[in-house]
Amino acid sequence: MTKVRGDALVVFKAKKKYLLYGVVIGLPFTFSQLRESDSDPDVVVNLGPIEHQDIRWAEEGLCHKAAPGVYFIRIQGIANYLVRNGCEIVVEMVDGADPEAVKLFLLHPVMGALLIQRDLLPLQGSCVVYKKRAFALLGASATGKSFLAAGLMKKGLKVLSDHICCVIENPHLMVTPGYPFLLLWHKGLRLLGEQNNRFARVRQGLEKYFFPLDCMAEEGVAPLCGIYLLSNWNRDGHEFDTLTGFDKMFRILDHTYHEPSVKAMGIFKWQQKIGSALAKCVPVKSYRFSAYEDRAQKSIDSLYENILAAAEK
């Protein structure tokens, strides 16, 4: 065992293995919140310098670059990450970086890029399970996806994943389990009747916490039986609207995690194919609800009733 950067991050020679989205990840450090695995790793994460001068990038964003089979992202003050061929991640830490932050960005956006490289479709959202049927809750940042998933869990549904809902075609459309926790903000915890001091922060300085799923997490993959596209509005009450027609596929693919990188990484056609299959096979509804805290429980209850009804069909 080697210690680097004082006591910032304990690095192990033998990999610690964790299961995430059906992929076994070999990490050089402990990530105690993740689910451990005994299997051989599919993906190896190494710490070290990143060389990428020779790569011809198809896309260069402000913080990220992408090419077929390669993705690079720089998180200023934290680390650089290189993801290659869906099986290797190199992490180049910044001196003095918060190790919890290094781990957090490994989950997103880095895992999102890895999933794309492995021909899995990461959608931006959470996923809950009722009677072994998966329902995706997709939406933009700050819509309330994790909060709704936590509220549904309190009512007895299982949570399969948070933040990234990973879809595979095998041959049916299935969702794979993500990390065994939800990421909830201080206010969300309070609305759910939880004390924030019972949970670990995701990184220093952020009022966002690991909310463990424990035994409530679903173990295996589950067939995707419904998609809810979430958005907030400034009215009382809520509204479900069933989507139909050609627009449906694009509305789903709009929620592809890191959509701009998909084309650059060379899997645009595949993404369209799975998006088309989703639109054809999976019912899609928009769910507009109030984000105000005195409507929070009503928003959870309405979605809960709708999912139960959908699962019985």
Place this chain on the structure above:
Amino acid sequence: MGNIVWLVSYPKSGNTWFRAFLAALLDENQESPDINRLAGGPIFSSRYVFNNYTGLDSSDLLPDEIDKLRPAVYRKLSSEAATTVFIKAHDAYTYLSDGNPLFPTEATRCALYLVRNPLDIAPSFANHSTSSLDKTISSMCDAKDAFCGNPKNLHNQLRQWLLGWSGHIKSWLSAEAIPVRFIRYEDMKAKPLETFINAIQFAGLTHSLDAVANALDACAFEKLRQQEAENGFREKGLRVNAFFRKGEVGSWRETLEDRHVDQLIKTHADIMHRFGYLDGAENPVY
């Protein structure tokens, strides 16, 4: 010079009206601009725009880390724009820890800063945020005030430093790196044609007087209010009956108590004098 014209204001100072005017001006076929598709959007503090341009999840970043990246986002947006882009902003003109301004100079064509009498802002802002007058005025007098600044919650917009009403204006008065034109809401009401045409000329637009007059007619207050009543307005607060309420100059006299007026004048007297909201004897002009 960049392509962005910033439409800057402290909240409830006429920014939405100006954006409605721009929407009507830039699309002359519209009888009345759709209030849910106004020009000047998305706002500078949009989380969605930030995430899309950076490829990062802003919800995993600290507010100061986000601020460091915001100038680069809008430099890129400006470089990709084929023509002038109007972008609404409520942020004060602040500097990052590296000494560079939050509003990127190279991306900027100019800024139009809308100023409104703080006595009229207070009741409007309190209504909009369903907050008490005391609390709203306290925020307006707080030199460290921020919008979407509560770290315990994930807001749909990024944190915006407001710095109090006069602090906000002072920050923009000191923004020497970019051209800023200050436009009083009261002038927009009293002499609209002259005020709006001066504003758009400063922004580099060359529309005729007739076009400006038609746009002003299309976004008349009553038309916007009627449209909200019929179709709703996405920028309205939940418990608020309407976003477009009065918009009148001097309506604070029906709402504010003497102590509210005293507090606002005491805190902001210098800037209120400068923009003609107080006379020599420190009495409100409007």
